[in-house]
Amino acid sequence: MSYPKSYNDTSSTASPTSPGSFHTRLPQPQSTTTTLTADSSSRLPGPRSRRPSVLTLTKSSAFASGQEQRPSRTRTVSDVGRIESSSLQRTRVLERRAAAAAAATAAEVRRSLLVDHEELETTDSSDEEKNTRRYRASAPLLDAYGVPSASGVKTRASMGALKYSTNNTVVPPSDLNQKIRVCVRKRPMNKKEMERSEKDIAPLLNTRSIQINEPKLKLDLTRYIEQHTFIFDDVFDANSKNTSVYERTAFPLVKYMFEGGRATCFAYGQTGSGKTFTMLDPNHGLYVLAAKDIFALLKKPENEHLSAWIGLYEIYQGHIYDLLNERKKIYAREDAKRNVIISGLREYPIDNVGNLIQVFEFGSNERSTGSTVANDSSSRSHAVLQILLKPKNNRKKIYGKLSFIDLAGSERGADRGETDIKTRMEGAEINKSLLALKECIRALDQDKRHTPFRQSQLTQVLKDSFVGKSRTCMIATISPGGSNSEHTLNTLRYADRVKELKGAKNRRGPATGGEEGEGEGEGEVEGEGDEDEEEYAEMDSNEEYYSNDDSDILDEETFNVEEENIFDVDFPHEQDALIRSSAFASPSHKLADSSYSSLDHQQQQHHQLHHHHQQQHNQPHTQHLLQQQFSLPSHHHPMHLGDGPSYTSPRLNQWGSTSLHTASAPIPGIIQFDSQQMEEFVKFHRAEIREATDCTKRESKLVANISLDLSSNQDYEGSSHQFQKYLLDLDDILERKMAAVEALRDRISETVSQVEL
Numbered sequence: 001m002s003y004p005k006s007y008n009d010t011s012s013t014a015s016p017t018s019p020g021s022f023h024t025r026l027p028q029p030q031s032t033t034t035t036l037t038a039d040s041s042s043r044l045p046g047p048r049s050r051r052p053s054v055l056t057l058t059k060s061s062a063f064a065s066g067q068e069q070r071p072s073r074t075r076t077v078s079d080v081g082r083i084e085s086s087s088l089q090r091t092r093v094l095e096r097r098a099a100a101a102a103a104a105t106a107a108e109v110r111r112s113l114l115v116d117h118e119e120l121e122t123t124d125s126s127d128e129e130k131n132t133r134r135y136r137a138s139a140p141l142l143d144a145y146g147v148p149s150a151s152g153v154k155t156r157a158s159m160g161a162l163k164y165s166t167n168n169t170v171v172p173p174s175d176l177n178q179k180i181r182v183c184v185r186k187r188p189m190n191k192k193e194m195e196r197s198e199k200d201i202a203p204l205l206n207t208r209s210i211q212i213n214e215p216k217l218k219l220d221l222t223r224y225i226e227q228h229t230f231i232f233d234d235v236f237d238a239n240s241k242n243t244s245v246y247e248r249t250a251f252p253l254v255k256y257m258f259e260g261g262r263a264t265c266f267a268y269g270q271t272g273s274g275k276t277f278t279m280l281d282p283n284h285g286l287y288v289l290a291a292k293d294i295f296a297l298l299k300k301p302e303n304e305h306l307s308a309w310i311g312l313y314e315i316y317q318g319h320i321y322d323l324l325n326e327r328k329k330i331y332a333r334e335d336a337k338r339n340v341i342i343s344g345l346r347e348y349p350i351d352n353v354g355n356l357i358q359v360f361e362f363g364s365n366e367r368s369t370g371s372t373v374a375n376d377s378s379s380r381s382h383a384v385l386q387i388l389l390k391p392k393n394n395r396k397k398i399y400g401k402l403s404f405i406d407l408a409g410s411e412r413g414a415d416r417g418e419t420d421i422k423t424r425m426e427g428a429e430i431n432k433s434l435l436a437l438k439e440c441i442r443a444l445d446q447d448k449r450h451t452p453f454r455q456s457q458l459t460q461v462l463k464d465s466f467v468g469k470s471r472t473c474m475i476a477t478i479s480p481g482g483s484n485s486e487h488t489l490n491t492l493r494y495a496d497r498v499k500e501l502k503g504a505k506n507r508r509g510p511a512t513g514g515e516e517g518e519g520e521g522e523g524e525v526e527g528e529g530d531e532d533e534e535e536y537a538e539m540d541s542n543e544e545y546y547s548n549d550d551s552d553i554l555d556e557e558t559f560n561v562e563e564e565n566i567f568d569v570d571f572p573h574e575q576d577a578l579i580r581s582s583a584f585a586s587p588s589h590k591l592a593d594s595s596y597s598s599l600d601h602q603q604q605q606h607h608q609l610h611h612h613h614q615q616q617h618n619q620p621h622t623q624h625l626l627q628q629q630f631s632l633p634s635h636h637h638p639m640h641l642g643d644g645p646s647y648t649s650p651r652l653n654q655w656g657s658t659s660l661h662t663a664s665a666p667i668p669g670i671i672q673f674d675s676q677q678m679e680e681f682v683k684f685h686r687a688e689i690r691e692a693t694d695c696t697k698r699e700s701k702l703v704a705n706i707s708l709d710l711s712s713n714q715d716y717e718g719s720s721h722q723f724q725k726y727l728l729d730l731d732d733i734l735e736r737k738m739a740a741v742e743a744l745r746d747r748i749s750e751t752v753s754q755v756e757l
């Protein structure tokens with residue numbers, strides 16, 4: 001097992017068993033202390049002295065070498081007590097100093113781990129000996145409990161970055177009323193794993209953090225362990241019962257449902273990691289425990305007007321099938337108030353747990369399962385059990401809703417042992433929908449204006465669990481065995497990405513409502529159109545924007561397609577100004593299209609930039625024009641500001657005092673750009689960056705999709721067709737990108753040509 005560098009550093013100076021190791025762990029003084037003697041040590045002021053270890057060594061070595069020149073005196077009986085008490089005192093002083101020094105060292109370690117990111121980053125790659133994963137510099141600052149402080153979150157804070165400090169620390173329980181909670185459940189070792197004598201690689205550090213000891217192999221085939229530590233809202237150990245998992249996951253959602261909310265509890269994880277066991281086990285799955293509470297709550301006088309209904313369906317290969325109605329194919333649609341309705345879904349009124357279990361068991365026999373390497377009865381579909389609360393006098397109205405989702409396994413096709421096309425297609429579809437789900441949760445947690453519900457059937461049917469008055473609890477299930485380490489890490493990273501965005505949200509300031517996460521435009525009552533709903537419609541017409549991705553293929557670390565663009569964030573007003581600007585639409589670049597004003601801004605920009613591209617052959621080449629314009633003696637060239645007088649630098653006037661040059665006092669050879677001209681150029685440049693960035697995003701999605709298609713499509717003709725389409729799309733994107741760059745270059749020449757030298 002390896003430890004973070006700083007830990008090693010602090011403990012490596014002496015073997016724990018060596019004499020004086022207690023002292024030698026203390027920070028060493030800069031200078032040597034050979035002049036110190038035992039006598040002088042006792043005169044040292046306590047708090048400032050940090051030299052006991054050296055003192056001890058110095059003293060003994062001095063005695064040993066006979067250099068000590070103290071006058072000898074015979075010990076008397078009266079000395080005994082004095083000596084003992086002084087040595088006791090000295091021991092106490094040393095202990096106090098050691099404790100203070102250890103605390104200082106720990107603080108130093110903590111600081112170096114959490115604050116000095118640069119140092120961490122640089123040691124990361126080189127420090128192979130430590131074999132401990134370093135995390136991104138975006139790690140949040142931690143409070144005393146190792147929990148990120150809201151103010152300290154710098155960027156997209158990875159909860160996984162909370163490291164090292166969590167070991168054996170008591171952490172406060174997380175808030176049960178958060179809009180999104182992410183928990184982890186570890187299952188016990190199964191028979192096969194025990195037979196293989198696999199090690200448990202996922203020890204819990206406390207109730208909220210878990211460590212993964214990933215077995216790795218160096219190039220020279222030496223084995224080593226890489227440690228990863230994650231923090232979540234709750235982490236449940238292998239011996240946790242479903243009841244304790246329920247208390248902190250689904251139970252708060254049940255209460256919320258009775259407040260009129262829509263809630264979703266879903267399990268995500270590798271095949272065989274315990275999703276079905278956790279969610280839908282007929283004896284003690286969370287849905288059974290929830291049902292008990294729901295029926296108990298329904299008996300309360302204040303809920304007498306409500307009744308419970310259940311529906312059970314699966315999403316398989318992008319289609320929805322009613323499991324309580326002979327797998328009839330059904331469809332998701334929206335009602336007039338934009339509530340998601342599973343049209344044709346058979347719902348059963350239920351008033352006791354026995355009935356519920358009976359109905360559920362009947363339905364789950366219909367579910368699509370298959371055998372995988374890891375699980376003999378693996379779910380090949382997402383199963384959704386929805387419990388609706390409806391007013392007794394109005395069956396059509398939904399008061400509250402709780403969905404339990406048992407997702408299909410999250411691992412890669414190859415790992416599922418998918419050999420035939422059907423199974424591979426299933427796997428591809430599963431991966432797409434899981435990525436879509438993650439994107440929706442992210443968008444939800446960030447209160448993004450657009451949530452990509454249309455990306456998959458899964459997110460589409462869950463839309464109303466995401467918008468408005470909604471809450472979500474994700475339970476990431478993991479297997480503890482070493483053979484699953486890669487999947488376990490993938491699962492935890494997926495969960496971590498969902499969780500980490502809470503940091504981004506918190507950074508924008510606390511919620512203003514009574515409950516956490518409900519202050520930002522939430523709390524709408526059932527059926528009321530909210531902002532998200534309106535935007536949902538808006539995004540419907542723009543499906544192209546949300547192409548499908550596959551989490552195994554799209555490298556999100558490298559390119560996060562949902563990341564905010566700093567250029568949009570910092571200067572949101574500029575785009576409008578740019579479009580309205582007459583300078584932007586200069587005669588040569590105005591759109592001939594009469595529908596110009598009805599195009600959205602992005603399209604307008606695209607058209608303008610594209611138009612530039614088409615016109616480039618009629619225009620003098622930028623470089624040529626620049627050469628013409630800037631064909632000045634070198635000391636007058638604007639690129640050689642150091643050689644000539646600086647436009648803004650202070651200059652001595654005739655009386656020897658300094659004066660600033662202004663535009664009204666032109667300097668020979670320096671182009672006098674109009675301030676408006678400069679501003680507009682910068683805006684244009686920003687537009688070009690946006691366009692290029694958008695193109696790059698599209699490229700990234702395109703390559704993700706083709707990778708997915710190629711890996712899941714075994715039909716040669718189909719693949720060629722997909723590939724051809726990919727090439728055409730790529731060509732379009734590249735043309736747009738080049739048009740943007742060319743337009744910018746044209747703009748440079750245009751700007752330069754408009755000024756007088």
Ligand SMILES: Nc1ncnc2c1ncn2[C@@H]1O[C@H](COP(=O)(O)OP(=O)(O)OP(=O)(O)O)[C@@H](O)[C@H]1O
Pocket residue numbers: 186187188190238269270271272273274275276277278372375377378379380407408409410477
């Ligand atoms: N916490 C647990 N305690 C005891 N047994 C468990 C636990 N979790 C899972 N198991 C057992 O592990 C096996 C696999 O679990 P389960 O079928 O729930 O996995 P899964 O994640 O739903 O798999 P798939 O994605 O393939 O459907 C089952 O036999 C189940 O009883």
